[in-house]
Amino acid sequence: MSAKRLITDLPTELRQKIFAEYFKVQGGYAYDVESDKLRNAADSTLIDLALMYTCRSIANDCKQLPLTVNTVHFSTVYLEDWRNLAACFNAAATYYRVLQENILLHLARLITPEMYQQIEEEFPTFQSKFEETRREHIRFWHNGEDPHPAIALPDTKASDDVQYPSCGFVKEFFEENISRPCESPLAYRGFAYIDQNRWKYRRSQDASIGRMPHLEVWDFYDNKWDDSASGEVHRCSPRLLALIADHSPKEFANRVYLHLPHWRETYPAETFLDMKLGLEWWAMPSGTELSIFLDRLGAPDYLWRRPNMWSYDHLKFVNDLTNAVGSPFSYGQFQNPPVDFEIRVREKCRFSAAAAAIRFIKLLPDHQRKQLRTISLYEDLPAVNLPSLHGQGLVPLLKENTKLKVQRRVSVVDCIMNLYPTIYYTDHYLLRGQSDHYINGSFAPSLSCWLLDTLSVANAGTPSDSFSLLLDSGPDADICTEAFEQIIHGCFARARAWKHGLETGTITHESNEAIRCLTRRFACASELGFEEAVMQLVNQSSPVLRCNFNPGFHHDHQQILDNVRDKCFEEGYDAFKYWFKYFFKENVLGRVNLPDHFRYVERMSRVYEIQSGDQYLESQGRELSHVRTVEEMLKHRKERERQERAARGYIY
Numbered sequence: 001m002s003a004k005r006l007i008t009d010l011p012t013e014l015r016q017k018i019f020a021e022y023f024k025v026q027g028g029y030a031y032d033v034e035s036d037k038l039r040n041a042a043d044s045t046l047i048d049l050a051l052m053y054t055c056r057s058i059a060n061d062c063k064q065l066p067l068t069v070n071t072v073h074f075s076t077v078y079l080e081d082w083r084n085l086a087a088c089f090n091a092a093a094t095y096y097r098v099l100q101e102n103i104l105l106h107l108a109r110l111i112t113p114e115m116y117q118q119i120e121e122e123f124p125t126f127q128s129k130f131e132e133t134r135r136e137h138i139r140f141w142h143n144g145e146d147p148h149p150a151i152a153l154p155d156t157k158a159s160d161d162v163q164y165p166s167c168g169f170v171k172e173f174f175e176e177n178i179s180r181p182c183e184s185p186l187a188y189r190g191f192a193y194i195d196q197n198r199w200k201y202r203r204s205q206d207a208s209i210g211r212m213p214h215l216e217v218w219d220f221y222d223n224k225w226d227d228s229a230s231g232e233v234h235r236c237s238p239r240l241l242a243l244i245a246d247h248s249p250k251e252f253a254n255r256v257y258l259h260l261p262h263w264r265e266t267y268p269a270e271t272f273l274d275m276k277l278g279l280e281w282w283a284m285p286s287g288t289e290l291s292i293f294l295d296r297l298g299a300p301d302y303l304w305r306r307p308n309m310w311s312y313d314h315l316k317f318v319n320d321l322t323n324a325v326g327s328p329f330s331y332g333q334f335q336n337p338p339v340d341f342e343i344r345v346r347e348k349c350r351f352s353a354a355a356a357a358i359r360f361i362k363l364l365p366d367h368q369r370k371q372l373r374t375i376s377l378y379e380d381l382p383a384v385n386l387p388s389l390h391g392q393g394l395v396p397l398l399k400e401n402t403k404l405k406v407q408r409r410v411s412v413v414d415c416i417m418n419l420y421p422t423i424y425y426t427d428h429y430l431l432r433g434q435s436d437h438y439i440n441g442s443f444a445p446s447l448s449c450w451l452l453d454t455l456s457v458a459n460a461g462t463p464s465d466s467f468s469l470l471l472d473s474g475p476d477a478d479i480c481t482e483a484f485e486q487i488i489h490g491c492f493a494r495a496r497a498w499k500h501g502l503e504t505g506t507i508t509h510e511s512n513e514a515i516r517c518l519t520r521r522f523a524c525a526s527e528l529g530f531e532e533a534v535m536q537l538v539n540q541s542s543p544v545l546r547c548n549f550n551p552g553f554h555h556d557h558q559q560i561l562d563n564v565r566d567k568c569f570e571e572g573y574d575a576f577k578y579w580f581k582y583f584f585k586e587n588v589l590g591r592v593n594l595p596d597h598f599r600y601v602e603r604m605s606r607v608y609e610i611q612s613g614d615q616y617l618e619s620q621g622r623e624l625s626h627v628r629t630v631e632e633m634l635k636h637r638k639e640r641e642r643q644e645r646a647a648r649g650y651i652y
Helices: 012-023 056-062 065-069 080-106 113-120 126-140 168-183 213-222 232-247 249-259 287-296 301-308 314-325 331-335 353-363 387-400 412-416 423-431 443-458 477-504 512-522 530-539 558-571 575-585 613-619 630-647
Strands: 029-032 037-040 072-075 343-347 374-379 405-411 467-472 545-547 608-612
Touching (some): 029 353, 080 126, 080 249, 080 301, 080 343, 232 249, 232 387, 232 443, 314 331, 353 374, 353 387, 353 405, 412 477, 443 545, 477 512, 477 558, 608 630
Parallel strands (some): 072 374, 374 405, 467 545
């Protein structure tokens, strides 16, 4: 009788293949935020590691296999208990970024050529971008006492020694987004998208550009505090500010204490440079860490409550609540109102898939981190704190584990097209259909950030092919293709045509400010590397950037030039007047209309918690014969408004 063969008697290579097949599960592993553990991706069941406990020999053979043979999946994470944490972190991090970059702008005169040289290799285009940003900041910053910069400084170079005592924009940002929401629930505009807002500079009302009042509007629209089309400025600013602080500590301290006066007797100014360590863009901070961060920024304690607050149909609800309890009313009366309402909403603030992965992986022991081979990140819904930059947090992990490959996938429709309204407008969006129902030009800078920030990870000294991005259309491939055709490729073609007109002298105007104003409309199309990145998608020539839909094709700008020439001949316009009328006054810059299902409650409920008045009453123990859902309440509301309009003589 032959001796019984054991699996441990097999050759090592064969044993490894058998064990690998045993541990490899369909779909790999997925991160479960509720348990803060990995589970089987296919059915969310617990991972079976029983074989490893059979004997010491098998345990030694298998200890590296589970994480080595399975892809580990992460998607954006939301927990109700984390709502306030994610939202307040977004608000605090954005305000810190406003302070940081504003201080840098005001201390720019102290930057030496040697400082630029130190950052040039990693950030080759930063200097030109920053000097243009500073010029615009000088032009638009206005505290009501100085002559209007746009008029007084039309030819000011970025290096000119122009100084102001303070910047009204920082104060305005703090009051609008931090201070006022703490004073009144009515002032809360939401924190979920505060990092994505392109905050505009204020202009005085008496100035116009080149005697063309319409350009005043577009000049205001296109001059924003954060007008970047990549994360380069955000990544470089803290490094450059640290160089300035080291070179000119007194000037740096004065500027910090100007914005944070409560620091004078408490913190040294250089603390400002380090206060965000551990709270990078991709961080998922603890409540204690965030509390310290908020306190140092001077944010009121009450800020913590705001993201958990419901938002209503403000006009009717506020009138009813005021009539019932008077004014001002308390937070409790706003949360649990003694008056009827139809629907209310509040934000679901998420952390990105990349942030969740970085946090989880850093909690693993060193030997387990090095066992990872493939990580899949699915950015399926909007996340806080500039998620396009979160790939930077993976760079140390990719350098540490050279066998690791990270495949990041982002929903174009949900994360790049900026389609979800802020909480203040959600009621109008659902009830009255008053929100914009199309994809507009903001898609271009948003896409640029995702593409260029991804390439910055791939070019950060990580192993080749270790990091990639897939633009995912989901079921909306046709919409994504049309958006690329109309907005992205159209934007590139118009920018080339405009540049050609300036270079050949066919576009002229007596006001340099008028030319500059229209030129800024094409700023994102001129972002270095953006068009090249899009063409890599078109030509399928990049191992880093991919998409699963048709990204359109290159547009020849000559057709635009021909149209300009023909229209100018027909209508008797000069070229500048035509560009102003056609592309600016009429705002024909490409847009894509969206189908009706994009405003359905089901879609909106992915980023907002939506509750009907009846559902609220039921949650409070009220017995109702029929509990109307949100959809039923909306249908009832729309029908009532239709009848009211008909009674007033409006005809549909």
